Amino acid sequence: MAEPSKKEATKVVDEGIDVGISRLTEEKIQSVINSVIDEETGARLKTYVETCVHCGLCSEACHYYLSHDNDPHYSPVGKVKQTIWEMVKKKGRVTPEFIRQAAIIAQTECNLCKRCAQYCPFGIDIAYLMSVVRRIIHRLGVTPLYIQDTAHSHSVTMNQMWVKGDEWPDTLQWQEEEAQAEIPDLRIPLEKEGADIMYSVIAPEPKFQAQLIYQAAVIMHVAGVDWTMPASMGWDNSDMAMFTGDNELMGRLKRTHFETAARLKVKKIVMGECGHAFRSVYDMGNRWLGWAMPPFTIVHAIEFYHDIIKEGRIKIARKYKPPITLHDPCNVVRGGGLHEKARFVAHAICENVIEMHPNREHNYCCGAGGGVINTGPPFKMTRITGNRVKAEQLFGAKTKGAEVLVAPCHNCHSGLHDIVHHYEIGLDIKFFGDIIYEVMEKPA
Amino acid sequence: MKTVTRIALSLAIGIVLAITSAWSQDDMTIVDNAAFDNPQRTPSVFVHDAHNEAAGIDDCAECHHVYEDGKRLEDESSEDQSCSECHDLKGSGGQPSLIKAFHTSCKGCHQAQKKGPIMCGECHIK
Amino acid sequence: MHTFYNFVSGPLAWVAFILFFGGSIYRIASMLKLVAEKERFIFSYMSWRYSLRSILHWIIPFATVNWRRQPVLTVVTFTFHLCLLATPIFLLSHVVLWDEAFNVSWWTLPDAVADVMTIIVILGAVYFLVRRVTQPEVKFVTSASDFVILTIVAAPFITGFLAYHQWLSYPLMMCLHVLAGDILLAAMPFTRLSHMLFSPFTRAYMGSEFGKVRHARDW
Known part of the structure; x- marks a missing residue:
């Protein structure tokens, strides 16, 4: 088969990949691939590979494919062909250069958003196949440097951002003090045993978005929620290990998180506006630990806001005026079905909600998720040029009048920021929390 | 005169x-196929005398048999009747339908004798 | 030729049917065994309701977003697969053979209708072939085996069509037709034609995951 060669051979320099590749031998590659395939996979991999009829119907699901003018190298099945098919077919006898390419494809040209699973007539879980590739890449030590660094941080500190033990409660107390300037009796209750809710966030919040904790504290306070935050390890619900294929580390992280909730004897875990953390806590990490469903009720911020607005625990003083458009994050919408609740919240707090198209489960990915943004600067343009279609979609919403883009997910937020900036779309990007904080009734 | x-x-x-x-x-x-309401195939080619001569069939009852209570009657033949008088389109009990009677009669013998056509289109010629 | 015909429609057909039914049971059983051994968790996520919900959406033309996005393909693939399954099962001459051999028979298609359905299958196969060599996203993931399985599927219909109309050498075509049918039957469980066996399972699993865990539509 002559293959179209639209895809330019851009030589990305990534130390994690390149140094890792330089250490590989073909024997090592073969033994690792076969060990993963034989010992860590089963009926899913086998059946998916043998059932796929190479029809290409998944192609148009993928924002990379659409953004690269339908270059088949970027279609979901095209990526499968360039990675796991070859590994299976050749029984692991592939070259280090092949592994290099596989690492780039699986770690930076797929967001594991699972949109393709909705387009495959057979329901083949292509994101799972990419996860298997990532697992192989991890075990070969070829994971891109930046995301591997976050995984190292997880391993050492149990949080994603190298937040040190004392920095965490420090930050919370700092935000508590800040908020007390606005609401004097506000508390961020640390280590409150028996509280209804443990509120958990991802490490970037204390690291450089501490105002989000402030806002959450205000919302919790006004809603009269009996809540707490842990002062020790286990407060971070994020999980880059899930995206590097470091399942063992994912297990450690989630165990720590769940055990912290158990230690605090809370009823539920409410989490901030983060998508991948939801995937980790609600879907992936719990399974690794043997829980079919999470051992605690997991409430994503969208659902939490939905509930407290619906129950009248917070009141909207005046709805947000600028027209907003809502981005449905894959992990909480395709992965958690929160799209209608998100719309309830949007309509409850905003005067004008303009739908982007496609939306809900069929929304285009932000291009940042699945750990792609965490592969850092070397691959920044990969995800921006790889998501032109998102820019077009956002521009469509903008032409209909949207001025603000609400993205209730951290990865989406950052990824969309890059897209809005690069393609000069001119949309403000906000979390629900930003707007709720702004429009809710607060004690005078 | x-x-x-x-x-x-x-x-x-x-x-x-x-x-x-x-x-x-x-x-x-x-073979007369008038008994079929809506015949799907052309009537089967069958040159009676030439066939019997070539096949060396003297006894009419070889094909024109008479059955009673599921037993074939020796020394009785039914060449004065049409096949469809006994074999209806549906068939019942041990009595094969008309199609099946024709097929088993012709093809069955051809298979047993290892002579003569056995594939659909060899008799139902277009 | 008759000896060959008797061979392909007799012993070889037995072998083909045994391989088809035995192979199908074997493939499904070994898949389930593998699930039980290595991915037992899958069983705990399976849900009849969401499995059927998903399967139902995908076996109805235009009931999913992707079917609607691909109207031509949807019409072709649905009629192709329907004719592919229904024609051999309800073909008069096949039922006549079942009746003669095993005394079982069922409703049959008028030959003229079956003829049209055969043409649909052949044209469908041509469509898939053309699509495979012209659409870049399909071509890119095409391997030799894709042409082989397409040929295996089309062959019984092409030869059957020629034999029915008694074009070219009838006896030869008839023998090739039966042989091609035997090959198709035997190949189904052991090639990617096994999507016939596995797709209900993969669909059901994805439907269950989406319905039960993700609370989202997978269509």
Whole structure:
């Protein structure tokens, strides 16, 4: 088969990949691939590979494919062909250069958003196949440097951002003090045993978005929620290990998180506006630990806001005026079905909600998720040029009048920021929390 | 004269009848499929005399059999009847349907003798 | 030729049917065994309701977003697969053979209808072939095996069509037709034609995951 060669051979320099590749031998590659395939996979991999009829119907699901003018190298099945098919077919006898390419494809040209699973007539879980590739890449030590660094941080500190033990409660107390300037009796209750809710966030919040904790504290306070935050390890619900294929580390992280909730004897875990953390806590990490469903009720911020607005625990003083458009994050919408609740919240707090198209489960990915943004600067343009279609979609919403883009997910937020900036779309990007904080009734 | 005429006429009629009936025997080149409402295939090619001569069939009952209580009656034959008088389109109990009767009768024998057509289109010629 | 015909429609057909049914049971059983051994968790996520919900959406033309996005393909693939399954099962001459051999028979298609359905299958196969060599996203993931399985599927219909109309050498075509049918039957469980066996399972699993865990539509 002559293959179209639209895809330019851009030589990305990534130390994690390149140094890792330089250490590989073909024997090592073969033994690792076969060990993963034989010992860590089963009926899913086998059946998916043998059932796929190479029809290409998944192609148009993928924002990379659409953004690269339908270059088949970027279609979901095209990526499968360039990675796991070859590994299976050749029984692991592939070259280090092949592994290099596989690492780039699986770690930076797929967001594991699972949109393709909705387009495959057979329901083949292509994101799972990419996860298997990532697992192989991890075990070969070829994971891109930046995301591997976050995984190292997880391993050492149990949080994603190298937040040190004392920095965490420090930050919370700092935000508590800040908020007390606005609401004097506000508390961020640390280590409150028996509280209804443990509120958990991802490490970037204390690291450089501490105002989000402030806002959450205000919302919790006004809603009269009996809540707490842990002062020790286990407060971070994020999980880059899930995206590097470091399942063992994912297990450690989630165990720590769940055990912290158990230690605090809370009823539920409410989490901030983060998508991948939801995937980790609600879907992936719990399974690794043997829980079919999470051992605690997991409430994503969208659902939490939905509930407290619906129950009248917070009141909207005046709805947000600028027209907003809502981005449905894959992990909480395709992965958690929160799209209608998100719309309830949007309509409850905003005067004008303009739908982007496609939306809900069929929304285009932000291009940042699945750990792609965490592969850092070397691959920044990969995800921006790889998501032109998102820019077009956002521009469509903008032409209909949207001025603000609400993205209730951290990865989406950052990824969309890059897209809005690069393609000069001119949309403000906000979390629900930003707007709720702004429009809710607060004690005078 | 009248008698002569009468004899001659009856002779002539007799000869014509004899000849035409002989013709009709010779001329049986297909199996009559009039019993089928909506035949899906062309009638089966079957040149009666030539077939029987080639196959060395003397006993009419070889094909024109008579069954009673599921047993074939020796020394009885049914060439004066049409097949569809017994074999209806549906078939019942041990009595095969007309299609099946034709097929098993022709093809069954061909298979047993290892002679003659056995594939659909060899008899149902387009 | 008759000896060959008797062979392909007799012993070889037995072998083909045994391989088809035995192979199908074997493939499904070994898949389930593998699930039980290595991915037991899958069983705990399976849900009849969401499995059927998903399967139902995907076996109805235009009931999913992707079917609607691909109207031509949807019409072709649905009629192709329907004719592919229904024609051989309800073909008069096949039922006649079942009746003669095993005394079982069922409703049959008028030959003229079956003829049209055969043409649909052949044209469908041509469509898939053309699509495979012209559409870049399909071409890119095409391997030799894709042409092989397409040929295996089309062959009984092409030869059957020629034999029915008695074009070219009838006896040869008839023998090739039966042989091609035997090959198709035997190949189904052991090639990617096994999507016939596995797709209900993969669909059901994805439907269950989406319905039960993700609370989202997978169509």
